[in-house]
Amino acid sequence: MVVVVGAGVVGLASALAIATRGRAVCVVERHRRPGLETSTHNSGVIHAGLYYPARSLKARLCVEGRQQLYAFCERTGVPHLRCGKLIVARHDEGAALERLLASAAASGARLEPVDAAFVRAREPHIAAGHALWSPDSGWVEAEALVHALASELRGRDGIVLVGTPLIAIEPRADYLEVITPSERIEAELVVNAAGLWADDVARLAGGESFRIYPCRGEYAELAPAARDRVRGLVYPAPHPSGHGLGVHLTKTRSGAVWIGPTIAYQDDKADYESARLPLEAFLEPTRRLLPSVTIGDLRLGGSGIRPKLHPPEESFADFLIRRDRRNPRLIHAAGIDSPGLTACLAIGELVADLASSA
Secondary structure (H helix, E strand, O other): OEEOOOOOHHHHHHHHHHHHOOOOOOOOOOOOOOOOHHHHHHOOOOOOOOOOOOOHHHHHHHHHHHHHHHHHHHHOOEEOOOOEEEEOOOOHHHHHHHHHOOOHHHHHOOEEEEOOHHHHHHHHOOOOOEEEEEOOOEEEOOOHHHHHHHHHHHHHEEEEEOOOOEEEEOOOOOOOOEEEOEEEEOOEEEEEOOHHHHHHHHHHHHOOOOOOOOEEEEEEEHHHHHHHOOOOEEOOOOOOOOOOOOOEEEEEEOOEEEEEEEOOOOOOOOOOOOOOOHHHHHHHHHHHHOOOOOOHEEEEEEEEEEEEEOOOOOOOOOEEEEEOOOOOOOEEEEEOOOHHHHHHHHHHHHHHHHHOOO
């Protein structure tokens, strides 16, 4: 039996890949249903692989994962859009887009400069001094993806135990004993896909030490009367800190337009609501993309927390996907921030490869 800790998209995709290879697998999830944290508290964007250092896991698994994700959504009926993404910048930000073009090319992702006529035809209300077009970007309904992954896993005799917090992981002679309030499970391997709590699970299992840094992102929305001013995905030049991709506009399949996320490191892994930004904080970032917007066009939206492996003074950390250096029966899928949703199926296959190796 392989036990996966965490029923977000990464945990479920990992369990599905393991079950597909004929192994018994059980997912333990502390919440009452799967996917209640980072997996469904994000923009739902399917990334093309533009932003990440060449040869990083983020770059490779994003490019591999988006193709797998589109195919999975088609096969299982998960609502999604292959709508492309417009990236726009002011006249003084051309160098940032040149760097992005080089990054995309190094990762094998399609990205092309477009002119003002293209922008006007695609997004007539959007301001752009320079612009790039990513034809392979899209959007997925994240909650439906979670349900589809869980359903596919159960269809392969995988077990999902919700409302099941992890109490302890105790080493035995030839297995790990996973202890919950109701069960003691003998696990040949444990996959740590616990998201914001992955560092705590590593400590609980006697594994190596690392730290997850919670980074909250908040959203606003366009009021219904203003939604027709945005037709698809519109992004600014990447945020210079490296902590995010900048406050962007995401049009969902239902027609809603989300604005965000912002970036704020915090200590609390579960605090989605205290000291929320006022609506006015979204006005200027939105006007940089959509100059006609007014405060009356905005509504407060939700928030999400990203599990980052680097502190605020650093700009990049790759996914941590490998066997633990202290406990070889523990496999980490940790620090899965963006593009984790896009890459989840490719991450799952990598985890299954690790689980199959000696």
